[in-house]
Amino acid sequence: MNIDKYEENSLIIWLDSFVSQIWLPNNIGIHAMLTVMDKLPSIKLGEFTLEFELGPLSPELQEIARKELRETPELQKESMERFKELLRAETDLKCPLDNDAWLIRFLRPCKYYPESAVKLVKNYYNFKVKHAAIYEGLKPTNEKNIFEQNILTVLPNRDQHGRRLLIVQLGKKWKHNKCSLDEIYKGCVLYLEAAMLEPTTQVAGAVVIFDMDGLSLQQTWQFTPPFAKRLVDLLQDAMPLRIKNLHIINQPYIFNMVFALFKPFLREKLKGRIIFHGTDRKSLHQYIQPKCLPDCYGGTLQLPLISGLQWLELLMLCDKEYEAINSYGYNK
Numbered sequence: 001m002n003i004d005k006y007e008e009n010s011l012i013i014w015l016d017s018f019v020s021q022i023w024l025p026n027n028i029g030i031h032a033m034l035t036v037m038d039k040l041p042s043i044k045l046g047e048f049t050l051e052f053e054l055g056p057l058s059p060e061l062q063e064i065a066r067k068e069l070r071e072t073p074e075l076q077k078e079s080m081e082r083f084k085e086l087l088r089a090e091t092d093l094k095c096p097l098d099n100d101a102w103l104i105r106f107l108r109p110c111k112y113y114p115e116s117a118v119k120l121v122k123n124y125y126n127f128k129v130k131h132a133a134i135y136e137g138l139k140p141t142n143e144k145n146i147f148e149q150n151i152l153t154v155l156p157n158r159d160q161h162g163r164r165l166l167i168v169q170l171g172k173k174w175k176h177n178k179c180s181l182d183e184i185y186k187g188c189v190l191y192l193e194a195a196m197l198e199p200t201t202q203v204a205g206a207v208v209i210f211d212m213d214g215l216s217l218q219q220t221w222q223f224t225p226p227f228a229k230r231l232v233d234l235l236q237d238a239m240p241l242r243i244k245n246l247h248i249i250n251q252p253y254i255f256n257m258v259f260a261l262f263k264p265f266l267r268e269k270l271k272g273r274i275i276f277h278g279t280d281r282k283s284l285h286q287y288i289q290p291k292c293l294p295d296c297y298g299g300t301l302q303l304p305l306i307s308g309l310q311w312l313e314l315l316m317l318c319d320k321e322y323e324a325i326n327s328y329g330y331n332k
Helices: 003-019 059-069 073-088 100-110 114-130 144-149 181-197 199-204 225-238 255-265 281-285 308-316 319-327
Strands: 042-045 048-051 152-154 164-169 206-211 243-249 274-278
Touching (some): 042 308, 048 308, 059 199, 073 100, 100 114, 100 199, 114 225, 144 152, 144 181, 144 308, 152 181, 164 181, 181 199, 181 319, 225 255, 274 281
Parallel strands (some): 164 206, 206 243
Antiparallel strands (some): 042 048, 152 164
16 A cells, blocks of 8 residues: 555545535435434534545555455445344344444454454443443533543544544643543543544544643542543443554653553553553654644644534534434343
8 A cells, every 4th residue: 555645645635625515425424324414514614624534435445444354345245234134133232223334333343254243232332331321321512521621632634544543631731620530531432433433434443642741640549440441441342443552642650550550451452552652752653654743742734733622513513423322222
């Protein structure tokens, strides 16, 4: 794959979508959602338009899907039929079996093995039942505070591999007396659920940057073993999204106290994807090229960053979609 060509094409697509609203043939983007909408939700930010990327895969991503996920039209059709058959046998589980985009959402991270996809679906919904206090009624309009705190954001661009970039700032910007860790967790889940809708993200995956600059001793006391276990269980077993790397940057020495809570729950695969950089920007740039990062991380990104409130405005337009997501699962 020619990365430079991919980046050039991606930038053109992004700029085109910012400058003018592009409605895809036959509303293909709309069909990636569970709810019926006349057009994709979007908001104007000056001369830019912010919206989800729900269009079809680029030729480059189609090739990645074929090589890494075994995705071909023939196998996709065959796996979907078997997947539906297996899900119908789960009589206490309500799923949108008539929504092909939803089925593919779970098949892709399982490389089109239907049995593995069923296990992922069951894990996904069992996890929501186990943590019902977190997931009950989870939608953007109920979680305004975390976005107002502006400690979570998704960059408007992707990295050089087409991955989504989520930044979580848990140091000096986090006022723990105004925003709990559970609220931060909920905000991350809302972003991840939105990312799961995007075909490009389903294939390329996502990257999370934890910026721990200014983490205080008081803040470290907010972390508990149950919280650590919930987050690790989500990432390892219950999230149908390819999390490619977790980058820890600007961490002070006391961060070791926090990470010690997570260690017992980490399996080797996820442990190998956690990378510690401190303040070494060259280390971070080995994984994410500078042109994909804002200047605060030694980057040269030219696109404007999106604030938490701006993301909230867009996500709130999708409240009905989150309600639809919440309507499926195990019978209560």
